[in-house]
Amino acid sequence: MVDVLVIGGGNAALCAALMAREAGASVMLLEASPREWRGGNSQHTRNLRCMHDAPQDVLIDAYPEEEFWQDLLKVTGGQTDEHLARLVIRASSTCRPWMQKHGVRFQGSLSGTLHLARTNAFFMGGGKALVNAYYRSAEALGVDIRYDTPVDSLELDGDRFVAARSGSKRFEARACVLAAGGFESNLAWMREAWGQNERGEWPADNFLIRGTRFNQGTLLKFMIDAGADAIGDPSQSHCVAIDARAPLYDGGICTRIDCVSLGVVVNRDAERFYDEGEDFWPKRYAIWGRLVAQQPGQIGYCIIDAKAVGRFMPPVFPGTSAATLPELARKMGLPEAAFVKTVEDFNRACRVGTFDHTVLDDCHTEGLTPAKTHWARPIDTAPFTAYALKPGITFTYLGLKVNDRAAVHFGGKPSANLFVAGEMMAGNVLGKGYTAGVGMSIGTAFGRIAGTQAAVAAKQGIEHATA
Ligand SMILES: Cc1cc2nc3c(=O)[nH]c(=O)nc-3n(C[C@H](O)[C@H](O)[C@H](O)COP(=O)(O)OP(=O)(O)OC[C@H]3O[C@@H](n4cnc5c(N)ncnc54)[C@H](O)[C@@H]3O)c2cc1C
Structure with a gap:
């Protein structure tokens, strides 16, 4: 049995897989897409928003914690959890050396994006290069990556994760990180969320999805039906x-x-x-x-x-x-x-x-x-x-409720071995609105937390079983 199972193959999943592996856990990552489409919406990104108190490599001037927080407060109209938001903001100031260690390269803003030169660090080669670098690093560290493996359900024992199922395949693990994105690619769900307008039209029928086709929200729906605490409004999206x-x-x-x-x-x-x-x-x-x-x-x-x-x-x-x-x-x-x-x-x-x-x-x-x-x-x-x-549509805002350990909650109680990161929980920090680059800041911060916590939970599971 593997220690940590990571479900999803974008930025949040890769951050979680790398952190869990670095903490000594054996890790398997299940990505719904074929290898050539790997990386979810993260492959389309360009930058992440970073707090800094003084100029740092590609970032000019300063973007202090309080200013980042005020920006977030303004765009969300207060629909944010200050404790979790500040966690993301602080993490954004320290994550880049770790990202660079795993092969991510940054570049200064170019013309057209100069207004972001102070607040956002741009990925050299965009999100595609970022996910490729993370996959290369994960492979080198021995993460077992399975493509074409869309997980359709989980086996839970109360609030504990037991196994994931993809068709007839079953994957057991001591701990699990869910990082399978939002549900924006699921046109039927989008139709239901947006409903019919006063002209009798179904607006979602005319939407285009800017990112991956693989974010079908299968696990989000499964978890909500299984009693996990949800956060956010299904009709809200970027x-x-x-x-x-x-x-x-x-x-x-x-x-x-x-x-x-x-x-x-x-x-x-x-x-x-x-x-x-x-x-x-x-x-x-x-x-x-x-x-x-x-x-x-x-x-x-x-x-x-x-x-x-x-x-x-x-x-x-x-x-x-x-x-x-x-x-x-x-x-x-x-x-x-x-x-x-x-x-x-x-x-x-x-x-x-x-x-x-x-x-x-x-x-x-x-x-x-x-x-x-x-x-x-x-x-x-x-x-x-x-x-x-x-x-x-960029992404949807409905997600699962978390605490600062990225644990999934059932009836207000955190699960001991099931964690969530990225768009599947971004609604805790970003209830509505958007400020450029914060999606990757949230996914990186919580992906790293979820991976670390899953490795700890897996270790505790082993100690518990052998005690
Ligand atoms: C065009 C575009 C540009 C963007 N630009 C930026 C930007 O510059 N900066 C920024 O911060 N944000 C940007 N965003 C938002 C950003 O993409 C997201 O906030 C971020 O990528 C979310 O990461 P994630 O890992 O949660 O999801 P994703 O990267 O979408 O990854 C989800 C993964 O889960 C997999 N998956 C889904 N369902 C299953 C399943 N059932 N089983 C197994 N795997 C599954 C998918 O295949 C995918 O690999 C942009 C989005 C788009 C669409």
Whole structure:
């Protein structure tokens, strides 16, 4: 029998497996995906958020604990556990040397992400290189890795883990870490969580999933049905407006459309529906998925003119361009007259001051609903370009309740040998909202705690059995 079984194959699982192995436990890791798709959503990431009191290798200035905490408090609207959150924040200041030991490399921010140079450490080669490095290290340390092994149920003895089952295969272990992600890839569950809207539509039918197809939430559901304490709202997820042409799964970061604050966004009736210039784009990009999800057909269209080109990170596919607004409307299948009127009304309402995309400038609209409060400039310089937008789900927030040892709870009581890390418990720290890079901070901190605790629990199990 193996000491520690880790279920999942992303960042949290790998951190747990490496820590348990370093603590002397024998470790097996079960990954649902084939080897070439390993690494879950973690393979799509770019950075983690790190506290630091002074400049550190790739991080500039300082990002003290209190500022990180205040940022988290603000984005979650208080839906966070301060004790667990501070644990994550402190761990984020010390984890990088350990990550580097296992082959992860960092790089300074590049243009387009310079606003994160103080708070976020970027992975050289992105999340794909990070998970590859961890897998290499895990293999070298003797972690037994099984691909194509989706776990469908667990055997529990009360609140104790006994074994995991994948089809006809059974895996016994002295302790277990669950790190199998959220349930965003499970379209039926997403449909149920989002329900039907007042127009009789099922919004989730038009969602795209930005990451892996393997996060089906099978174990999350199993654990909740088995009486584990849950935390978070199933309808809450990190949801971004992405290129409507993106694939259903695994489109990743390059499907983001980052020019919303430079133009206008209309729905399929060619009506604007929200202030595109409310705040800096990194602070607002994560609300636009939900805004588009509320529109008819769950679709939006971001419109820019030639003045915006070169001022944002271009998406991977070029937009649709036209020499005139009516031609653009026809190309995008938007009602022509309504579209031209919306843009002309907007253009007339613009009060252009000193345009500056790096500050909350004074270019705004007057007498228009909804207003555009910054960076409002008439859309009047050909060629005009449109990008169709759909809601892109990053991950869901429903998870299992934990304590600072990452133990799964049943009726308020922590399990002695069942632990959870990553997206499966991130809701303890992040009840809603998001701040860039905190997903990997939570997964790294709790993956490492869960692995250490599982190794301790396995050892105690052996001592208990031989006493
Ligand atoms: C496009 C994109 C970009 C992102 N960028 C960032 C970023 O830059 N910084 C950041 O902090 N966060 C980012 N995130 C969020 C980040 O990916 C997550 O917070 C983090 O990866 C969660 O790690 P995890 O290990 O919990 O889950 P995952 O990495 O998703 O891993 C879950 C694993 O469990 C496996 N699995 C699922 N079900 C089973 C089962 N039943 N049996 C066995 N295995 C199973 C999956 O195959 C997968 O390997 C991004 C997400 C996406 C989609």
